[in-house]
Amino acid sequence: MMLVLTRKPGEKILIGDDIVITVLDVRGDSIRIGVDAPRGVRIQRDEVLRAVIEANLSASRGGSLSEDEDAEAQLKAALGLVRPSAAPAAAPTAPPDALPDC
Numbered sequence: 001m002m003l004v005l006t007r008k009p010g011e012k013i014l015i016g017d018d019i020v021i022t023v024l025d026v027r028g029d030s031i032r033i034g035v036d037a038p039r040g041v042r043i044q045r046d047e048v049l050r051a052v053i054e055a056n057l058s059a060s061r062g063g064s065l066s067e068d069e070d071a072e073a074q075l076k077a078a079l080g081l082v083r084p085s086a087a088p089a090a091a092p093t094a095p096p097d098a099l100p101d102c
Contacts, residue, residue: 005013013021019041024032035043053074 007013007023009023009025011023015021018038020036022034022036024034026032037043
């Protein structure tokens with residue numbers, strides 16, 4: 001679901017308590033925006049991230065299909081299309097002295 005807002009130059013959008021998006025200028029079919037966020041918040045342009053990941057995928061094409069699928073899953077997670085899955089929990093193992101004699 002996407003929230004769609006109409007803003008004019010100088011108007012702001014607040015995200016949480018510490019991210020501010022400001023519309024700086026509107027010219028034809030493009031806008032200039034400013035993003036004020038804490039240093040720890042990663043801000044990336046979608047097309048740049050996609051190009052880097054696609055280049056990495058192309059470079060890994062010599063690998064196995066599972067590696068390509070893993071790279072594609074990482075791309076989707078990086079773009080926010082899916083949430084990264086948690087690593088499966090390891091099966092519990094009994095200590096060697098607890099195993100029954102056969």
